[in-house]
Amino acid sequence: MSEQQYDLVVIGAGPGGYHSAIRAAQFGAKVALIERAKLGGTCLNWGCIPTKALYASADLIHKITKNGEEFGVSCELKLDFAKAVERKNKVVEELVQGIGALEKAWKNDVYFGHGKIIGGNVNDGFEISIEGVEMNNIKTKRVIIATGSSPAMIPAFNIDHDRILTSDDILDPNFKTVPERLLIIGAGVIGCEFANIFATFGSKVLMLEYLPTPIATEETLIIKELQKKITSLGIELHVSQNVLSVENTVSGVKATTCSADVPRDQVESAEKFYYEADYCLVSIGRARESKNLGLEELGIVTERGAIKIDAKTTETNVKGIYAIGDVAASGAPMLAHVASYMGDIAVANALASIGNFPVKERTTDYNVIPATIFTNPNIGSVGLRRNQAKALEIEVAMGRFPFMSLGKAKCAGNETGFLMILADKKSHKIIGASCIGAEAPELISEIALAMQHGLTVHDVGETIHSHPTISEMVLEAAEDVFGMAIHKKGRPSFH
Ligand code: NAI
Numbered sequence: 019m020s021e022q023q024y025d026l027v028v029i030g031a032g033p034g035g036y037h038s039a040i041r042a043a044q045f046g047a048k049v050a051l052i053e054r055a056k057l058g059g060t061c062l063n064w065g066c067i068p069t070k071a072l073y074a075s076a077d078l079i080h081k082i083t084k085n086g087e088e089f090g091v092s093c094e095l096k097l098d099f100a101k102a103v104e105r106k107n108k109v110v111e112e113l114v115q116g117i118g119a120l121e122k123a124w125k126n127d128v129y130f131g132h133g134k135i136i137g138g139n140v141n142d143g144f145e146i147s148i149e150g151v152e153m154n155n156i157k158t159k160r161v162i163i164a165t166g167s168s169p170a171m172i173p174a175f176n177i178d179h180d181r182i183l184t185s186d187d188i189l190d191p192n193f194k195t196v197p198e199r200l201l202i203i204g205a206g207v208i209g210c211e212f213a214n215i216f217a218t219f220g221s222k223v224l225m226l227e228y229l230p231t232p233i234a235t236e237e238t239l240i241i242k243e244l245q246k247k248i249t250s251l252g253i254e255l256h257v258s259q260n261v262l263s264v265e266n267t268v269s270g271v272k273a274t275t276c277s278a279d280v281p282r283d284q285v286e287s288a289e290k291f292y293y294e295a296d297y298c299l300v301s302i303g304r305a306r307e308s309k310n311l312g313l314e315e316l317g318i319v320t321e322r323g324a325i326k327i328d329a330k331t332t333e334t335n336v337k338g339i340y341a342i343g344d345v346a347a348s349g350a351p352m353l354a355h356v357a358s359y360m361g362d363i364a365v366a367n368a369l370a371s372i373g374n375f376p377v378k379e380r381t382t383d384y385n386v387i388p389a390t391i392f393t394n395p396n397i398g399s400v401g402l403r404r405n406q407a408k409a410l411e412i413e414v415a416m417g418r419f420p421f422m423s424l425g426k427a428k429c430a431g432n433e434t435g436f437l438m439i440l441a442d443k444k445s446h447k448i449i450g451a452s453c454i455g456a457e458a459p460e461l462i463s464e465i466a467l468a469m470q471h472g473l474t475v476h477d478v479g480e481t482i483h484s485h486p487t488i489s490e491m492v493l494e495a496a497e498d499v500f501g502m503a504i505h506k507k508g509r510p511s512f513h
Pocket residue numbers: 066203204205206207208209211226227228229232233234259260261262301302303304351352353389390391392
């Protein structure tokens with residue numbers, strides 16, 4: 019058995035893993051990247067990217083049907099979902115190939131197989147086996163586990179990958195059906211994004227959500243605006259519904275629910291409600307992928323599947339082994355960009371602990387994590403919501419600016435929604451922002467940068483923003499915090 023010696027082995031090639039491998043190579047490390055499915059992981063193959071490619075098709079339909087005529091563009095609309103899926107597949111394939119090319123350019127060895135840590139320690143190095151490749155044992159000084167997550171499966175939901183689907187199934191390159199009636203369980207991020215796509219393509223969408231609102235982690239004002247849109251798309255949303263079971267009825271699917279208010283021990287005798295459709299998408303969260311990695315044998319501590327790590331360094335309780343992204347119990351949300359960020363921290367700490375690499379130890383800072391939801395209109399948020407600020411006893415000043423008052427948004431017909439910025443009343447520093455409307459995720463990026471560097475609303479207000487651009491939303495909302503937005507009547511409150 020020949021053995022390759024590496025500085026760093028990364029298990030899992032999602033946005034956490036492939037990013038870490040490239041980053042480590044940039045510092046001069048000899049790196050191996052192990053992937054059992056496809057480069058790019060969930061994000062590129064079954065998550066962010068394919069949904070955004072389908073979203074782009076839905077958005078085009080939306081633009082033409084909503085105000086095409088008013089814009090002087092009339093045409094007979096012919097929807098071809100199969101074509102949209104083919105385009106989505108091409109986008110994914112090209113990006114996956116791009117990752118392969120980048121790893122090659124950085125001279126990283128990519129192994130396709132299942133990676134498992136079979137022994138070792140920080141002083142002597144670790145031994146990794148790779149099931150599915152010929153040269154199946156490699157040695158490394160440090161390990162980063164970036165194995166991600168997969169759709170949560172509940173036995174009672176009978177996910178059969180035929181009629182009762184996960185987001186992986188519905189994004190399969192061969193799934194080209196627009197269900198006449200689509201039942202979506204869970205009105206979180208995934209549920210809402212798919213509801214928008216399929217309702218726009220003509221499905222009659224019905225959503226069942228356990229909590230009293232969809233996307234419950236967002237600002238209440240944002241949720242209200244989204245709910246208006248959900249209704250206007252003809253999506254039927256039933257909240258406070260505890261879905262107890264889902265079954266394939268051969269001709270379709272049937273879900274059984276009871277009110278979410280019913281205590282657990284009284285569910286059996288509670289009044290039941292039944293919902294039927296042709297297909298069912300289950301989007302109720304994700305489970306960590308931490309099985310068969312050799313964790314138990316090495317004594318790496320997990321908690322309900324999540325790998326416990328030092329929140330600051332991303333190192334597990336076994337020195338030299340780090341965990342990042344969805345699989346790690348970081349306390350941060352399961353987001354692609356969080357995984358990549360954690361990868362940077364893990365790489366810095368892993369290589370600094372080896373020595374001789376031009377990199378210093380780093381610690382995590384999760385205060386500024388932007389998040390996006392690609393419904394129509396888009397949603398973006400960063401930092402604190404008002405209720406969180408209140409819980410932290412921070413006195414908040416809020417600025418809010420509507421898209422309908424912005425020249426560029428009006429030109430583009432994007433008049434729905436608003437951006438709200440929260441500032442600390444004492445320091446005037448920005449502590450959070452939420453936006454629903456055109457380019458919301460892009461607008462939030464500017465605010466994330468301002469927050470990361472401790473800027474005040476005045477700093478943003480004093481920055482020249484190009485006209486006419488959607489970015490002026492940020493300028494106006496920042497100025498509105500102290501009542502001085504030019505295109506909105508306010509009451510100057512502090513200077
Ligand atoms: P989620 O946690 O966002 O939403 C799941 C929803 O299902 C929750 O609202 C929950 O209350 C509901 N639910 C759970 N059990 C239920 C039951 N028995 N009956 C009815 N409702 C039930 O999880 P989701 O949407 O699956 O997304 C998974 C992860 O992927 C999230 O962490 C999300 O942030 C990430 N993601 C990020 C995207 C982005 O950045 N644009 C896009 C899609 C996913």
